[in-house]
Every structure is written in structure tokens, then in C-alpha cells.
Amino acid sequence: MSGTHSILFVPGDGIGPEVMEEVRRVIDWFARKRNLHVEIEDALIGGACYDAHEVAILDETVEKAKRADVVLLGAVGGPKWRDVPFEQRPEAALLKLRKELDLFANLRPAICFAPMADASSLKRELVEGLDILIVRELTGGIYFGTPRGIEDLGNGEKSAVNTQRYDSREIRRIAQVAFLLARTRRSLVTSVEKRNVMETGILWHEEVTRTHEREYSDVQLEHLLADACAMELVRRPKRFDVILADNLFGDMLSDEAAMLTGSLGMLPSASLGEMDKDGRRAAMYEPVHGSAPDIAGESVANPIASVLGFAMALRYSFNRNEDAALLEQAVNDTLEDGVRTADIWQEGCEKVSTSGMGENIVSRLESNAAAS
Ligand code: IPM
Ligand code: MG
Numbered sequence: 001m002s003g004t005h006s007i008l009f010v011p012g013d014g015i016g017p018e019v020m021e022e023v024r025r026v027i028d029w030f031a032r033k034r035n036l037h038v039e040i041e042d043a044l045i046g047g048a049c050y051d052a053h054e055v056a057i058l059d060e061t062v063e064k065a066k067r068a069d070v071v072l073l074g075a076v077g078g079p080k081w082r083d084v085p086f087e088q089r090p091e092a093a094l095l096k097l098r099k100e101l102d103l104f105a106n107l108r109p110a111i112c113f114a115p116m117a118d119a120s121s122l123k124r125e126l127v128e129g130l131d132i133l134i135v136r137e138l139t140g141g142i143y144f145g146t147p148r149g150i151e152d153l154g155n156g157e158k159s160a161v162n163t164q165r166y167d168s169r170e171i172r173r174i175a176q177v178a179f180l181l182a183r184t185r186r187s188l189v190t191s192v193e194k195r196n197v198m199e200t201g202i203l204w205h206e207e208v209t210r211t212h213e214r215e216y217s218d219v220q221l222e223h224l225l226a227d228a229c230a231m232e233l234v235r236r237p238k239r240f241d242v243i244l245a246d247n248l249f250g251d252m253l254s255d256e257a258a259m260l261t262g263s264l265g266m267l268p269s270a271s272l273g274e275m276d277k278d279g280r281r282a283a284m285y286e287p288v289h290g291s292a293p294d295i296a297g298e299s300v301a302n303p304i305a306s307v308l309g310f311a312m313a314l315r316y317s318f319n320r321n322e323d324a325a326l327l328e329q330a331v332n333d334t335l336e337d338g339v340r341t342a343d344i345w346q347e348g349c350e351k352v353s354t355s356g357m358g359e360n361i362v363s364r365l366e367s368n369a370a371a372s
Contacts (some may be wrong), residue, residue, distance in 0.1 A: 004037040005318055009070035010045040013081075013090055014291025015056045015301035015354075016074020017228045018132065022303035022358030023072060023310050025046040029362050030314075033369060034323055041068070041164070045097075046076030046090030046291075053105060056093035062100050069095065070317045071284040071295045075291035090245065090291075098138050101282040104170070105177045105269035106250065107312070108259035108288060110267060115335040119262030119344050126237060127260050133185065134243045134257055135178040136250025138271055142198070166246065171207040174273070178244040179216035187219050188241035192226045192249055204246065218360045226253070233257060254288060264289040265302030268309035270316055283317045285309035295311040301351040304331055330364040337364075 002367040007022075011017040019046045043049075043061040045102070050056055056076075065071045076090035086092075097103070112120065112130035120127045124241045145163030152158055177190070191208045195201035205223055213220045224232065226249040231241065233253065237260050245253055258267045273282035287305030295301055308331060314322035338349040345351045352360065 004039055006067070006071045007038050007040045007313075008061075008065050008071045009040050009042045010071060011042075011059075011074040012045045012076045012291065013047040013078050014075055014293045016046075016076070016291055018063075018296070018299060018354045019287065019300050019303040020072065020074045021304040022354060022361075023306045025355075026307055026365075027357045029365050030323060030327075032363075034320075034326075035290060035324070036318070036320070045093045046075070047078055047081040047084075047095065050081055050084055050088055050090065053108055054088070055095055056088045056090055058362070062096065065097055065101060065284070066282065069280075069283070070313050071101075072306075072310065072313065073097075073284055073286035075287065075289065077291045078293035078296070080132050094152070095143065095337065097284060099144060101271075101284065102139060103271045103282060103284055104137060104139040104274070105174060106134075106138040107177075107181070107251075107270040107316075108134040108136060108254040108257070108267065109312075110134065110254070110261050112209040112261045113266070113332050113335050115332070115338075116262040116266070116344065119346060120260055120322075122234065122260055127262075130260060131185075131256050132235055132237065132240045132243060132257055132282060133181060134250060134254045135174065135181065135247065136254060137166075137170065137174040137246050138250075139247075140166055141247035156345055159293060164198065164200050164246075164248075164356045166203060168207050171204055172211050175208045175211040175244060176215070177272075178242050179212065179219050182219045182242045184218075185316050186241040189219055189244055190224050190229065190240055190242065191221065191244045192229045192253070193222050193246065200246070208244065229253060233260070240293070245311075246361055258288050261304065263343045265305050265341065266307075267305075268312050268314040270309070272316065279369050281317075283313065285313045299355060300342045302343050303354050305314075307331060307358070307364075324363065326368065327361075330361050330368055333364045334360045335367065337353070 062270045110132045117128040140372040142164040145356040169171040193201035193204040235296045271284045311327040340349040
């Protein structure tokens with residue numbers, strides 16, 4: 001429990017800075033009441049960085065991120081930067097951090113808090129008690145494969161290419177993460193690909209099967225085509241435990257899974273690197289939602305995804321499971337109290353602003369701590 005944790009704070013664009021302010025409030029509480037020692041440094045990323053420096057991220061920020069124990073990111077992007085050079089678009093900064101820190105394992109839990117079951121677009125009985133973990137490969141596949149580009153064919157026509165490439169090692173290491181996490185849950189991994197169409201799907205299927213046979217045969221493994229998985233997610237979502245997917249399928253399936261829980265505004269994610277011999281791994285935590293430029297600056301955004309991202313940091317980077325559980329409980333109780341931001345507001349609930357939600361979560365932390 002001792003030692004100082006270094007945090008690089010990169011709020012980014014749109015609602016990023018607003019929701020991250022509430023994370024700061026929560027961190028302050030843990031510093032004051034739970035003896036958490038942190039050192040926070042701030043940096044610009046995305047459009048905010050482009051406006052100041054004409055690049056989406058500075059090299060020195062990438063270096064700081066490598067040195068920090070954790071990176072806490074808000075969101076990047078927005079229409080304001082639609083016309084900046086493609087390599088300097090806000091999203092490029094995020095992809096660069098993922099790649100440079102080798103954050104290959106992206107954990108996206110989709111949990112339906114009981115008080116939220118009616119906010120889902122699916123019927124209550126389908127989503128109540130939902131607890132899925134999407135394990136998405138984050139540094140390979142079509143996001144980074146080469147060749148890529150747009151070629152001018154010279155006759156007024158163009159041709160564009162992207163490449164989906166995976167090697168055995170990349171598939172094995174993400175499969176291992178999924179199996180290990182499944183062991184701490186309901187012990188079922190559903191691996192998805194499109195082996196009926198893509199060679200990368202054939203290799204994916206092969207390597208996941210082999211990894212399973214070699215080291216994780218105590219865990220149940222099933223294979224599902226990615227399109228069938230998308231369908232099953234809205235038909236019978238509770239049948240899933242851990243879903244293992246490549247970068248692109250994982251991106252799409254996680255947005256779909258997020259919506260099952262009531263709002264994209266609720267879901268955090270952890271991006272982790274490989275564990276070194278001292279048990280240290282690079283880590284970045286961020287909400288699954290984007291920068292939501294349409295509501296930026298209005299103090300209506302839901303900070304819960306970012307706050308729960310910090311709970312993941314407590315669990316996966318700071319080894320403070322008890323504190324992570326405290327925070328998750330406080331979020332649950334705040335929702336139970338009927339406190340809602342606009343995105344999850346229902347008749348009979350109290351509508352609060354972004355900071356109102358943060359204040360309520362901290363009061364809940366406070367009263368739960370006093371009661372225990
Ligand atoms: C996500 C986002 C990113 C992605 C974008 C912003 C580049 O959609 O984290 O899911 O596609 O990975
Ligand atoms: Mg996405």
C-alpha cells in the first residue's frame with residue numbers, strides 16, 4: 001500500500017476535461033482518507049495539443065507517459081479538427097500512445113448496475129446482472145497494418161488500402177490475458193473472428209485453440225464468428241463472460257456491449273502492457289465514450305466512466321482491490337439514490353451536472369466509509 005504512484009493526466013478534448021475534473025476530486029478523497037500517495041502531472045493531447053503545438057501529441061508527452069505508473073486519459077477529437085492533416089488528427093495521438101507503450105491488452109467491462117437496468121435499450125430481464133468483459137487486442141491488426149494509404153490512380157479515381165495482419169505471438173499474448181481473467185470470473189472465453197472470410201481469422205482461431213490446450217484447458221473456450229457474436233450480444237448477452245477479439249472487432253463489439261448497460265457514459269477501459277520482471281506494466285485508463293463535442297462545456301456529461309476507469313487503475317496498477325471496490329460501491333449507491341446525469345436520467349430521479357455527480361460519489365465514499 002505504500003509508495004507514491006505517478007499519474008500522467010491527459011484530459012484531451014470535448015467533455016474530457018470536465019469528466020477528468022471529477023476524477024481529480026475522487027483521487028483527492030483517496031489521498032486524504034485512504035492514504036493514497038500520488039503525484040499528478042498534466043499534459044495536452046489530441047486537438048488541444050494540436051491547437052498549441054500543431055501536433056496531436058508531443059514526443060516529450062509520450063516519454064512522460066512511458067515513465068508514469070499510469071496514464072489517465074479523458075477523450076480526444078471533435079469537428080474543430082476535421083481538416084487537420086490525417087497524421088495529426090486527435091485520434092492519432094491516442095493510437096500513438098497505445099503503440100509506443102505497447103498497450104496490447106484492452107479490458108472493457110460491460111456491467112449493468114442494477115439501478116440502471118431500465119435505462120438499457122433492451123428489456124430489463126435481458127440485461128439485469130449483466131457482467132461481460134471484452135478483451136480487445138489493441139496494438140495490432142488493421143489499425144496499424146501496412147501497407148496502408150490512399151493512392152491517386154490518375155484518372156480522377158483513387159484506391160485505398162488497409163492491411164489486417166496478426167502474427168502468432170500477438171494472438172497468443174492477448175489470448176493469455178483473456179484466459180487468466182476468465183479464471184477470476186465465470187471461466188468462459190468466447191473467441192471471435194471471421195475465419196470463414198479472413199486468413200487472420202484462421203490464424204486467430206488456431207493460436208487461441210493451441211494456447212488453450214497448452215495452458216488453460218481448465219477454462220471453457222468457445223469460438224464464434226464476429227457477426228454472430230454481435231447478434232448474440234443483443235439476443236442473449238448474459239450468456240457471455242469474457243469475449244476475446246481483435247482490434248477492429250473488439251472496437252465494434254465494445255460499443256455494442258456498452259449500450260446494453262444503459263449508456264456509453266458508464267463504461268471504463270484499461271489498456272495494459274506486458275508485465276515486466278518487477279511486476280510493473282504500462283497502463284492507460286480511459287472512458288470508452290468519446291469527446292462528445294455536442295455537449296462539451298455544458299457540464300452535463302456523465303463522469304462515471306472516467307471515475308470507474310480510476311477504479312480500474314486502483315485494481316490493476318496500484319494493487320488496491322479494496323479501494324477499487326469502495327469506489328465501485330459508491331458509484332452503485334449514488335445511482336441507487338436516484339442521482340443521474342442527463343444521459344441516464346429517468347422520471348423520478350434527480351438530475352445533476354457533471355460536478356454534481358462527482359460530488360455525490362464523493363459524499364457516498366464519505367458516508368460509506370463512516371458506516372463501515
Ligand atoms: C475506442 C475509440 C478509438 C478506436 C478511436 C477514438 C481511435 O473508438 O477506443 O474504441 O477506434 O480504438
Ligand atoms: Mg471505439
